[in-house]
Amino acid sequence: MAAVTLTDIVKRFGTFTAVQKMSLEIPAGSFCTLLGPSGCGKTTTLRMVAGLLDPTEGDITIAGRRVNDIPIHKRNLGIVFQNYALFPHRTVAENVGFGLKYRGVTKAEAERRVAQALELVQLPHLADRYPKALSGGQQQRIALARAVVIEPDVLLLDEPLSALDANLREDMRVELKNIQKRLGVTSIFVTHDQSEALAMSDQVIVMSDGRVEQVGTPEEVYNTPATEFVARFLGAANILEARVTARQGDRISLEAPGFTQVEIPRSRAPHLGDATAARLVVRAEKLVLMPEGSTADAALMIPATVEAVDYQGQAARYFLRVGDHALQAINMIDIAPFAAGDKVVLRLLPRDCAALPAR
Numbered sequence: 154m155a156a157v158t159l160t161d162i163v164k165r166f167g168t169f170t171a172v173q174k175m176s177l178e179i180p181a182g183s184f185c186t187l188l189g190p191s192g193c194g195k196t197t198t199l200r201m202v203a204g205l206l207d208p209t210e211g212d213i214t215i216a217g218r219r220v221n222d223i224p225i226h227k228r229n230l231g232i233v234f235q236n237y238a239l240f241p242h243r244t245v246a247e248n249v250g251f252g253l254k255y256r257g258v259t260k261a262e263a264e265r266r267v268a269q270a271l272e273l274v275q276l277p278h279l280a281d282r283y284p285k286a287l288s289g290g291q292q293q294r295i296a297l298a299r300a301v302v303i304e305p306d307v308l309l310l311d312e313p314l315s316a317l318d319a320n321l322r323e324d325m326r327v328e329l330k331n332i333q334k335r336l337g338v339t340s341i342f343v344t345h346d347q348s349e350a351l352a353m354s355d356q357v358i359v360m361s362d363g364r365v366e367q368v369g370t371p372e373e374v375y376n377t378p379a380t381e382f383v384a385r386f387l388g389a390a391n392i393l394e395a396r397v398t399a400r401q402g403d404r405i406s407l408e409a410p411g412f413t414q415v416e417i418p419r420s421r422a423p424h425l426g427d428a429t430a431a432r433l434v435v436r437a438e439k440l441v442l443m444p445e446g447s448t449a450d451a452a453l454m455i456p457a458t459v460e461a462v463d464y465q466g467q468a469a470r471y472f473l474r475v476g477d478h479a480l481q482a483i484n485m486i487d488i489a490p491f492a493a494g495d496k497v498v499l500r501l502l503p504r505d506c507a508a509l510p511a512r
Contacts, residue, residue, distance in 0.1 A: 154180070154181045155178040155179060155180060155181065155214075156179050156180065156181040156182070156183075156215070156216060156306065156307055156339035157177075157178075157179035157202060157213070157214070157215050157307055157339065157341065158177070158178050158179070158212075158213070158214040159175055159176055159177045159178075159198070159201075159202075159211065159212075159213055160176055160211050160212045160213075160214070161174055161175075161176055161210060161211040161212070162174070162175040162176070162198070162201065162208050162210070162211035162212075162213065163175075163208065163209045163210035163211055164194070164197055164198075164201060164206065164208055164209050164363075165209045170363055171194050171197045171363050172194040172197055172198055172201070172208075172363045173194075173362075173363040173364050174211075174364075175194075175198065175211075175363075175364070175365055176211075177358060177365065177368070179307075179339060179341060179356070180339075180355070180356070181339055182337050182338070182339055183339060183340070183355040183356055184330065184333050184340045184342065184353060184354055184355045184356075185339075185340065185341050185342065185354060185355065185356040185357075185358060186341075186342045186343070186344060186349070186350040186353065186354040186356070186357050186358065187199060187341065187342070187343045187344075187358050187360060188344060188345070188347065188350040188357055188358065188359050188360065188386075189345065189359060189360035189361055189366075189386070190345055190361070190386070191345060193360040193361050193362060193363065194360055194362075194363040194364075195343045195345075195360050196311055196312075196343055198360075199309055199311055199341060199343050201213060202215070202230075202307070202309060202341065203225055203228070203230055203232055203309055204220065204223065204224055204225035204228050204230075205225060207221070208221065215228060215230075215306060215307060216229075216306045216307075226255065228306075229303070229305050229306045229307075230305050230306065230307050230308075230309055231299075231300030231301050231303060231305035231307070231308040231309065231338070232300055232308075232309045232310075232311070233293075233296045233297055233300045233308070233309070233310045233311065233313045234296070234311050234313070235311050235312045235313060235315055235316065236316070237284075237292045237293060237295070237296040237313075237316075238296070239284040239292060239295060239296060239299075240284070241283065241284050241285060242283075243283070244280065244281050244282065244283055245271070245276070245279045245280050245281070245282050245283070245284070245287070245295050246267050246271070246280040246281065248284065248295055248299055249267045249270050249271060249295060249298045249299045249302050250263050250264075250266070250267040250299075250302065251299065252299065252302065252303045253266065253267075253302060253303060256303065266302050267280075267298075267302060268280075269302075270298035270299075270301055270302040271298055273298065273301065273332060273335070273336075274294035274295070274297055274298045274332070275294070276291060276294055276295065276298070279291065279295075289316055289317050289318075289321070290317060290321050290324075290325060293313055293314070293316075293317065293325060294325075294328075296313065297313070297329065297332065301332070301336060301338065305338060306339070307338070307339045307340070307341065308333070308338045308339065308340040308341070309340075309341050310329075310340060310341070310342040310343065311343045312343055312344055312345070313329075313342075314326060314329075314344075314346075314349065315344075315346075322349075326349055326352060326353050327352075329353070330352075330353045342354070347386065347387050347388060350371070351371040351375060351387070352371075354370075354371055355370070356368065356369070356370065357369060357370070357371055357374045359374055359382075359383050359386065359387070361382050361386075366379065366380050366382050366383050367379040367380065367383045374387060375387050375388070376421065376507065377420070377421055377422075377423055377424075377507055378390075378434060378507065378509070379424050379509075380424075380509070381432070381509060381512075384434050384507070384509070388436060388437065388438070389436070389437035389438075389470070389481050389483060390434055390435070390436050390437065391434070391435040391436075391437065391440070391480045391481060392432050392433070392434055392435075392509075393409040393410060393411075393412065393432065393433045393435070393478065394409065394410070394430075394432060394433075394511070395407040395408060395409035395412075395415075395430075395431045395432060395433040395508070396408055396429055396430055396431060397425075397428065397429045397430075397431055397508075398414065400419075403418060403419050403420070404416050404417070404418060404419065405417055405418075405419055405422055405425070405508065407431055407433055407506075407508060409433040410475075410476060410477065410478055411455060411475040411476040411478055412433065412453065412455060412501075413453075415433060415453065415503050415506055416503050417503050417504065417506045417507070417508060418504060421504070421506060421507040421508065422507060422508035422509075424509060424510060425508050425509065425510055426510065428510045428511065430510070430511035431508045431509065431510060431511055432508065432509045432510070432511060432512075433506055433507075433508055434506060434507040434508065434509060435480075435501065435505070435506055436505070437470070437480075437481045437482050437483040438482070438483045438484070439501060439502070439505040439506075440473075440480065440481075440482035440484075440499045440500075440501055441482070441484060441499065441500040441501070442457075442459075442471060442482055442484055442491055442497045442498075442499060442500075443497060443498050443499075443500050444497065444498075445495075445496040445497055445498060446498070447498050447500070449500050452500050452501060452502050452503075453499075453500070453501045453502075453503060454498045454499070454500060455475055455498060455499040455501065456475070456496070456497075456498055456499075457473045457474060457475045457480070457496075457497050457498065457499050458473065458474045458494070458495070458496055458497070459471055459472070459473060459491050459492065459493055459494065459495045459496075459497060460472045460473060460474050460479075460493060461493050462490050462491065462492065462493055464490055467485055467486070468483055468484060468485050468486060469483070469484060469486050469490035469491075470482070470483050471483070471484065471490070471491065473497075473499070475499070480499075482499065
């Protein structure tokens with residue numbers, strides 16, 4: 154059952170079209186992420202669901218009810234903004250309970266629900282403090298408690314982790330997902346961070362230029378991208394012109410420069426159809442660098458030269474030359490990476506490749 158349905162949604166600002174004919178179904182109880190670069194239309198989409206913007210065309214349905222003409226305060230939505238939007242002159246408890254004032258909740262029930270929400274975000278001891286006395290992570294949790302205390306039909310999260318430092322952001326995304334699971338509330342999360350989307354989501358909606366590029370589980374959008382944009386946006390991908398040389402059973406054989414024959418599962422090329430011209434997609438972390446002369450069973454071994462190295466601590470990004478083609482590889486390292494000028498071989502399992510139609 155869909156908790157939120159968007160049908161042919163269009164949003165224009167003057168002559169600029171920010172969202173173009175978008176149709177989506179958000180399953181009840183799921184954690185769905187709108188993922189894409191700045192300006193792709195993801196926040197505009199969220200704001201239309203919230204009632205902060207009106208769609209130019211199309212219909213929005215929440216919990217089976219068309220809400221196009223229903224104001225934000227009557228949609229029963231919990232919203233967490235990027236800047237948290239806490240009231241500085243109200244205590245934590247007053248901030249959390251603010252939305253209950255207009256819902257006919259008794260004082261005793263409101264106090265119970267506020268206490269419950271603060272327990273949920275593990276901050277019951279801060280009830281009497283003011284936002285200025287809280288850290289960024291604590292403010293984020295209070296904003297979340299305020300959003301869920303009203304028992305919303307849908308929880309909307311507009312890049313709520315972006316203001317946090319990297320380590321705290323990773324901790325909070327785990328906690329946020331755990332809270333969503335415990336509550337079972339349908340959630341729509343906006344981010345430009347690929348790692349957040351892949352780690353947290355049941356469903357990822359990849360957007361570009363106001364359009365939906367692909368909808369799927371994190372595994373589907375990562376392993377079987379529908380478009381070149383998805384392949385490149387979700388991590389580093391090498392994309393090579395190729396041609397289909399054979400189709401046999403559940404296997405497809407492709408030939409790409411420097412790769413000779415690559416036989417991949419049909420399941421890794423669901424968007425290829427019957428085309429003979431194709432593009433081979435090889436993710437950077439699937440190319441494993443080995444010393445020159447190494448061999449391995451059931452793997453392609455491709456001679457290459459290291460042109461440059463981007464050392465990242467536990468890992469290194471390698472810029473490689475294979476014949477006339479430039480490739481990238483990302484490998485974990487034990488002590489030190491290979492160096493520029495080193496001759497290496499790239500180990501690649503064909504099952505780790507994917508294929509797209511030619512442009």
